[in-house]
Amino acid sequence: MNSERIRIVIVGAGIAGLATALALARHGLRCHVFEQARLLSEVGAGVQLSPNSTRLLHQLGLENRLRRVAVQPQAIEMRRWDDNSVLRRTPLGAACEQHFGAPYYTVHRADLYQGLLERLAAGTLHLGLRCTELRESRRGVQVQFADGSLTTADLVVGADGIHSRVRDVLVRDQPRYSGHSIYRALIPAERVPFLREEPKVVLWLGPGRHCVSYPVSGGNQINLAATVPDPCWRAESWSAQGKTEDLARAYADWTPEVRALTSAPDVVSRWALHDRDCLHRWSTNRITVIGDAAHPMLPFFAQGANQAVEDAIVLAECLRNVGPEGITAGLVRYENVRRPRTCEVHRRSRANTTALHLRDGAAQRDRDTALATHAALGDQEWLYGYDAEAAVTAATAGR
Numbered sequence: 001m002n003s004e005r006i007r008i009v010i011v012g013a014g015i016a017g018l019a020t021a022l023a024l025a026r027h028g029l030r031c032h033v034f035e036q037a038r039l040l041s042e043v044g045a046g047v048q049l050s051p052n053s054t055r056l057l058h059q060l061g062l063e064n065r066l067r068r069v070a071v072q073p074q075a076i077e078m079r080r081w082d083d084n085s086v087l088r089r090t091p092l093g094a095a096c097e098q099h100f101g102a103p104y105y106t107v108h109r110a111d112l113y114q115g116l117l118e119r120l121a122a123g124t125l126h127l128g129l130r131c132t133e134l135r136e137s138r139r140g141v142q143v144q145f146a147d148g149s150l151t152t153a154d155l156v157v158g159a160d161g162i163h164s165r166v167r168d169v170l171v172r173d174q175p176r177y178s179g180h181s182i183y184r185a186l187i188p189a190e191r192v193p194f195l196r197e198e199p200k201v202v203l204w205l206g207p208g209r210h211c212v213s214y215p216v217s218g219g220n221q222i223n224l225a226a227t228v229p230d231p232c233w234r235a236e237s238w239s240a241q242g243k244t245e246d247l248a249r250a251y252a253d254w255t256p257e258v259r260a261l262t263s264a265p266d267v268v269s270r271w272a273l274h275d276r277d278c279l280h281r282w283s284t285n286r287i288t289v290i291g292d293a294a295h296p297m298l299p300f301f302a303q304g305a306n307q308a309v310e311d312a313i314v315l316a317e318c319l320r321n322v323g324p325e326g327i328t329a330g331l332v333r334y335e336n337v338r339r340p341r342t343c344e345v346h347r348r349s350r351a352n353t354t355a356l357h358l359r360d361g362a363a364q365r366d367r368d369t370a371l372a373t374h375a376a377l378g379d380q381e382w383l384y385g386y387d388a389e390a391a392v393t394a395a396t397a398g399r
Contacts (some may be wrong), residue, residue: 016291081206
């Protein structure tokens, strides 16, 4: 096949980069993944995987692992901050898998990452190499690394996150601070027994902040993510060691369930939340971006990892059976498929900065009415029912 001659370099070995390498491999496209870290680790704690990406991860060979280590929550609940009353309950579990043909998982990020890593072909991953410069010509792209070494490729895929060096080729923009930071922690499940009765994702919504919990690690741990307004983030790093007493104080007047949850961690991290505006152009002739390098989102819609997996599958489909001379057309098709969808998800993620944090009043009551009105699984069809491969087929047929 012509595609066997394509030399592909992926910059970044996070979830987006590894998923892209596996998606390419499905179509016989070999690549090399370059990662600046000398040792691999996945920071963070939990991640929600919705059916639009889990069916794709199953196709990439992760089904057995995910069914073993992840949790299938029975519902997503949104609750009031002060009295714990349910504003909306969307069923998941078996009903979700039956409706969308794939499950909803909550999983420890490291378990997902290790599953991707184990599927990677030997010799694909190269550590300790930080991309510093890209030089594109008609014949290919030269990639330079901080140690002075070079490699060349027909195509470079930037999967290097919100700080992407590859994105700089397309636009010189900067991350945008949301005005919020987030506390993250993993809690032994026995410390919050009221959350063990039924595995579920719970969001408590209140003035200026919200709190999320769900089980991971086979139900042995509870993932906590709790936002706080923080207009003047002063730490040099985007992430820092948090103080458990500050977290507890931030939710001191909330419902007893939230107070118990936010008082339970031994250790918390604290992250400043950034995104970037949607790109108007994703690619040059031989360079493109994927995942957070393309569309870094706030975590207020739980779709960052899911959209990265969709990106990976679509890009691989667009490069299927394409030789070096067809790369540019493939990248145009990839952008045409992905840009409208990711921009909409990005818009909703950013809008939730306000929507999830309304003070009690008329706007909050209108929001709560809308939440209850759209609680059915079918209301999530546009998001969970999305078929990335079918989207490529439709775009190809319509060109």
